[in-house]
Amino acid sequence: MRLVLLGGPGSGKGTQADVLKEKYKVIKLSTGDLLRQAISDGSDLGKQAKSYMDKGELVPDSVMIGILDKKTAEFEAKKQGYILDGFPRTLPQADALMDMLKQQKVELTMALLIDVPEAELVRRLSSRWTCKNCSATTFKDPDGNPVVCPQCGGELYQRDDDKKETIINRIEVYNKNTRPLITFFKDKGLLEEVNGYGTFEEISGRIIELFVMKGIK
Numbered sequence: 001m002r003l004v005l006l007g008g009p010g011s012g013k014g015t016q017a018d019v020l021k022e023k024y025k026v027i028k029l030s031t032g033d034l035l036r037q038a039i040s041d042g043s044d045l046g047k048q049a050k051s052y053m054d055k056g057e058l059v060p061d062s063v064m065i066g067i068l069d070k071k072t073a074e075f076e077a078k079k080q081g082y083i084l085d086g087f088p089r090t091l092p093q094a095d096a097l098m099d100m101l102k103q104q105k106v107e108l109t110m111a112l113l114i115d116v117p118e119a120e121l122v123r124r125l126s127s128r129w130t131c132k133n134c135s136a137t138t139f140k141d142p143d144g145n146p147v148v149c150p151q152c153g154g155e156l157y158q159r160d161d162d163k164k165e166t167i168i169n170r171i172e173v174y175n176k177n178t179r180p181l182i183t184f185f186k187d188k189g190l191l192e193e194v195n196g197y198g199t200f201e202e203i204s205g206r207i208i209e210l211f212v213m214k215g216i217k
């Protein structure tokens with residue numbers, strides 16, 4: 001299985017990737033993990049990546065795809081499936097990924113979109129509160145419950161990252177840079193969608209159902 005997961009911030013794709021990882025014995029690859037690993041390996045690409053990160057700059061796509069290429073080639077050699085979570089994020093990255101797979105003479109199994117309406121993303125993301133005392137995160141329902149930290153009874157506050165303005169901004173970035181990937185993969189006949197409304201288990205259930213339908217094991 002070679003899977004790309006798509007979905008806006010708050011779509012829960014990272015958590016769904018964890019479920020798929022267990023169930024299908026595949027590796028979840030996030031950009032952060034890939035970079036950390038390349039840097040600790042001390043490879044040339046890792047060193048290049050580190051030089052950008054040390055300057056507080058974004059790692060260029062060419063370096064990122066180089067790291068991904070090396071890692072996935074190792075997986076291909078041992079027939080190990082993988083899920084990409086958080087990559088590609090832009091059209092140039094998606095193009096580079098497709099080129100990479102072509103070079104490796106393999107095909108993407110699918111790009112799976114966890115489709116959650118924008119208003120629901122905002123609602124989910126802006127309901128997250130953090131404990132001042134123990135830093136646990138918790139979700140407030142529309143009635144504003146819980147009022148205190150369920151772990152320790154501490155006072156709850158909202159981190160800047162979880163405030164509505166920040167969230168709307170994140171969603172705008174997603175809409176501008178990442179949403180075009182939906183059409184990109186659809187045009188290639190690689191897009192599948194699941195309804196991302198509902199509980200975490202309901203969404204997992206839909207994904208697994210889709211995999212059964214597609215004969216993915």
Ligand SMILES: [Zn+2]
Nearest residue numbers: 131134149152
């Ligand atoms: Zn607490």
